[in-house]
Amino acid sequence: MADGPDTAPARSGMMATGGTLAPFGYPAFRAIWIANLVSNLGSMIQAVAAAWLMTDLTKSHVLIALVQASATLPIMAFGVFAGAIADNFDRRRVMLAAQIGMLVVSAILTFVSWAGAITPWSLLGFTLMVGIGTALNAPAWQASVRAQVGRRDLPQAISLNTIAFNLARSVGPALGGLLISIWSVTLAFGLNALSYTLLIVVLLRWKPQLSAPAREPMLASIAAGIRFSAGSSPLRRVLLRGFCLGFGFAAYSALLPVIVRNRLHGNEIDYGLMLGAFGIASIVSALFVSNLRRRIGSEAVVGAGTLAFTIGYLILLNAATIPMALPAAFVAGSGWVMALTSINVAVQMRAPENILGRCMSLYQAITFGGMALGAWSWGTVSEHTTIPVTLALAGGWLMTSLVILRLFAPMPVRGEGVAAE
Structure with a gap:
C-alpha cells in the first residue's frame, strides 16, 4: 500500500486519469475507501x-434533536x-488516534x-465523545486525500x-433498524465498535512518502489558518454558504426520528x-455531480x-x-450531496497544502456547527409549535438564504482563488 516518493501517489493504471472512477486506480485510495465504507456503515x-x-x-x-447535535457540536467546538x-x-497518526479513541468509546x-x-x-455524553473523535479525524482525513490521489483526480476522489x-x-440505517427490531441497540453499538478495526489496520499499513510537516505553536498555527481564510x-x-446550508439542512436529520415515530x-x-432512501439518492447524485458542476458551475x-x-x-x-x-428522502438526499459536495470541493481546491488541514477544519467547524445549532434550534421550535411548521420554516430559511447569498456571497467561479500545486 505504500505510495511512491512523489507528491502524486502511485497509480496501478486501472482507469484513465480524470474519469469518475479514476481514484480507484490508486491502491492507497482504494484500500482506505473500502475500510472507510465499513467504518461509516458501523457509524450509521x-x-x-x-x-x-x-x-x-x-x-x-x-x-x-440533541442526539444529532451532540454528534456534530464537537466539530464546531x-x-x-x-x-x-x-x-x-503526521495526518495518518492523527487518524489512527481518532479511530482508536472512537473504538474505545463505542x-x-x-x-x-x-x-x-x-x-x-x-x-448524549457518549455521542458527544464519538463526535470529538470525528472532529479530530475529519480535517486529517479530508486533507490526506491529496496524498492518496493525483491533483487532477481530487474532485472525483471527494x-x-x-x-x-x-x-x-x-445500507446502514435499514440494517440498524432490523438489528434493533430483532435484537437490541446493544448489538448495533457493538458492531460499530468492531467496524473501526479495519480502518485502523489499513492506516497502520499505509506509509505515504511525505515530508514531515513544519510545526508551529498551536495558537499561532490556528491563527494562520483563520487569517488566510x-x-x-x-x-x-x-x-x-456552508453554515447557512448546514443550519437549514439540520431539521431533517434532527427531527426525523420523532416524525417517523409520532407523525408517520x-x-x-x-x-x-x-434514512436508506436518503442515502441511495445521495449515491446517485454523487455519481454525476462532478460532471454537472463542470458543465453549469x-x-x-x-x-x-x-431547492431539492x-x-x-x-x-x-x-x-x-x-x-x-x-x-421526500430521495429528493432531500440528492439535494444534500449536490450542495455540500460542491462546498467541499470549493474549499479543497482553494487551500494551500501547508494549511489545508486548518482550512478544512474551518469548513467542518462552520458547516457542522451550523448543523448543531440548527438541530437545537429546530428541535426547540418544534417543541413550541408543530413539526409541519418547523419543516416549513427550515425550507423558508434555505430559500431565503439562497436568494440573498447568490447576490452577496456567490460561489467562486472556475479558477477563482484556486491554490497553486
Whole structure:
C-alpha cells in the first residue's frame, strides 16, 4: 500500500486519469475507501440505534434533536484545533488516534447499554465523545486525500468518498433498524465498535512518502489558518454558504426520528428505510455531480441542491404515511450531496497544502456547527409549535438564504482563488 516518493501517489493504471472512477486506480485510495465504507456503515448503525433509543428514553423533542447535535457540536467546538493538529503532525497518526479513541468509546457504550444503565444524558455524553473523535479525524482525513490521489483526480476522489458515506447511509440505517427490531441497540453499538478495526489496520499499513510537516505553536498555527481564510474572499463566501446550508439542512436529520415515530406511526425498520432512501439518492447524485458542476458551475449546482432539499421538506410536512414520505428522502438526499459536495470541493481546491488541514477544519467547524445549532434550534421550535411548521420554516430559511447569498456571497467561479500545486 505504500505510495511512491512523489507528491502524486502511485497509480496501478486501472482507469484513465480524470474519469469518475479514476481514484480507484490508486491502491492507497482504494484500500482506505473500502475500510472507510465499513467504518461509516458501523457509524450509521450506531446513529440509528442512538436516535431511536432516545425516543424510548424520553418524549422531549429537544433531547431527541440533541442526539444529532451532540454528534456534530464537537466539530464546531474543536474543529479549528483539529485542523492545526492535522497540519502540524503526521495526518495518518492523527487518524489512527481518532479511530482508536472512537473504538474505545463505542465499546464502553456497548457495555453500558448491555448492563441496562443507559440514560438520556449518558447517551448524549457518549455521542458527544464519538463526535470529538470525528472532529479530530475529519480535517486529517479530508486533507490526506491529496496524498492518496493525483491533483487532477481530487474532485472525483471527494465525490467517491461522498459515495462511500452515502452507501453506508443507504445500507446502514435499514440494517440498524432490523438489528434493533430483532435484537437490541446493544448489538448495533457493538458492531460499530468492531467496524473501526479495519480502518485502523489499513492506516497502520499505509506509509505515504511525505515530508514531515513544519510545526508551529498551536495558537499561532490556528491563527494562520483563520487569517488566510478570512483574507480570501472566495473562501469566506464558501464558508458562509456552508453554515447557512448546514443550519437549514439540520431539521431533517434532527427531527426525523420523532416524525417517523409520532407523525408517520412507523417503527425502527421504517426509520431505517427513510434514512436508506436518503442515502441511495445521495449515491446517485454523487455519481454525476462532478460532471454537472463542470458543465453549469458550482453556483447552479448549490442552488439546485438547496431547492431539492426544500422540496423534500414540503413533501415530508404533507406526508401521512411512510410510503408518502419516502419521496421526500430521495429528493432531500440528492439535494444534500449536490450542495455540500460542491462546498467541499470549493474549499479543497482553494487551500494551500501547508494549511489545508486548518482550512478544512474551518469548513467542518462552520458547516457542522451550523448543523448543531440548527438541530437545537429546530428541535426547540418544534417543541413550541408543530413539526409541519418547523419543516416549513427550515425550507423558508434555505430559500431565503439562497436568494440573498447568490447576490452577496456567490460561489467562486472556475479558477477563482484556486491554490497553486
